[in-house]
Structure formats: C-alpha cells, structure tokens
Amino acid sequence: MTQTSIERAFNVHDGFEEDGPGTYVVTTTPFDGIVRVTDETVSVTVRTPMLSAVVENESVADVVEDGWFETLELRLEDAHTVASTDDITPPEIEREGDEAVLSLELSGYPDKAADDAMAVVDFVEGTWVQGIIPGYEYGDPAASLLSQARQSYD
Structure with a gap:
C-alpha cells in the first residue's frame, strides 16, 4: 500500500506516532488523542x-461537575477554528462516563493535515487546563499540567 500525502505528513510530524495503518496517537499531551486517516x-478524537x-x-x-462540563463544552465549540483548513466540521463534544470527548473531521490541505490536527x-x-x-x-494529569504552566510562567 502506498502512503497518501496525509499519512506522510503524520509520519514526519514529531507529535504523532503511528499505531497501525492510518491511525496515529498524539504524543504531546497526557490526554488520549487519536487521529484516523x-x-x-x-478524524480527530481527544x-x-x-x-x-x-x-x-x-x-x-x-x-x-455538570456546570464544569457545560462550560468546557461551550469553550470547545470553537475548536475547529484553530485549523488552517476551512474544510472542517464543528466538533461534537460528549460526556462518556468519567471523560469528556471531542471529535471532529477535517480535510483540505494534505501537507497541513498533521499541523491542523495538532492545533485542535x-x-x-x-x-x-483553563477550566481547572x-x-x-488534583492528581494527574491536572497536577502535572498545572506544574508545567507554573514553570512556564516563571
């Protein structure tokens, strides 16, 4: 099978690791980020x-908890606006047990697909983190993210 230009973009991006054909795991966040091409x-799911x-x-x-999720949901509604492509769906944001899940799809510029997914x-x-x-x-991942934010501020 030959790689598409989108797959090549993900394979050379430092923030993704291939996890099977057309599936990439985000390596730059403590959250579960999966991209499927x-x-x-x-398709981006966080x-x-x-x-x-x-x-x-x-x-x-x-x-x-309900108010926190509602606020997070409202803030995440703009997640699709950070990508350079205009061919992107508004996110779906759902509560699944003890997780908040964002999903969206994008296409457009194959060479920018990995950067767009990472921006999301x-x-x-x-x-x-802003919603903490x-x-x-807090335990991890909140504690480590807050610590990183404090270190970056200092």
Missing part, C-alpha cells in the same frame, strides 16, 4: 478526564 479525511476523575481526597458535587489537540488541552477550578487537590 481515511482517503482524504482526518478524550479528557472529567473534573471528578482528577480531584483527589474529596468528591465533586454533581452540580459542580493543543486547543483542547489548553482549554481543559481552584480549591481542589
């Missing part, structure tokens, strides 16, 4: 933990 379409999945030593009230993943990570609520004790 079929013909000229790129799974992030819900707030209660990263809070340690106490429970998160349902009303807080980075947007999801940054948006998720002060006052809780």
Whole structure:
C-alpha cells in the first residue's frame, strides 16, 4: 500500500506516532488523542478526564461537575477554528462516563493535515487546563499540567 500525502505528513510530524495503518496517537499531551486517516479525511478524537476523575481526597458535587462540563463544552465549540483548513466540521463534544470527548473531521490541505490536527489537540488541552477550578487537590494529569504552566510562567 502506498502512503497518501496525509499519512506522510503524520509520519514526519514529531507529535504523532503511528499505531497501525492510518491511525496515529498524539504524543504531546497526557490526554488520549487519536487521529484516523481515511482517503482524504482526518478524524480527530481527544478524550479528557472529567473534573471528578482528577480531584483527589474529596468528591465533586454533581452540580459542580455538570456546570464544569457545560462550560468546557461551550469553550470547545470553537475548536475547529484553530485549523488552517476551512474544510472542517464543528466538533461534537460528549460526556462518556468519567471523560469528556471531542471529535471532529477535517480535510483540505494534505501537507497541513498533521499541523491542523495538532492545533485542535493543543486547543483542547489548553482549554481543559483553563477550566481547572481552584480549591481542589488534583492528581494527574491536572497536577502535572498545572506544574508545567507554573514553570512556564516563571
């Protein structure tokens, strides 16, 4: 099988690792980021933990968890705007158990497909970190992401 130009773009990108034919795992985030390439379409899925999945030593009230997810969902609605291609679907954002899941599809510029997918993943990570609520004790990945943010600030 010959590689498409989209597959080549993902194979040379530092932020992705091939995980089977047409499937790439994001290596730059603690979240589960998967990209699937079929013909000229790129499907991006990013799974992030819900707030209660990263809070340690106490429970998160349902009303807080629901409000947190609603806010995250509203913020992630713009995820498709960070890509350079105009041929991209608005994201679907769902709550699946203890995860918030964003999915979208893009096509257009094969040489920019990997960069566009990474831009979406980075947007999801940054948006998720911005939504961390002060006052809780966090475990990973929240704790390590907050630590990285503090180090970058200093």
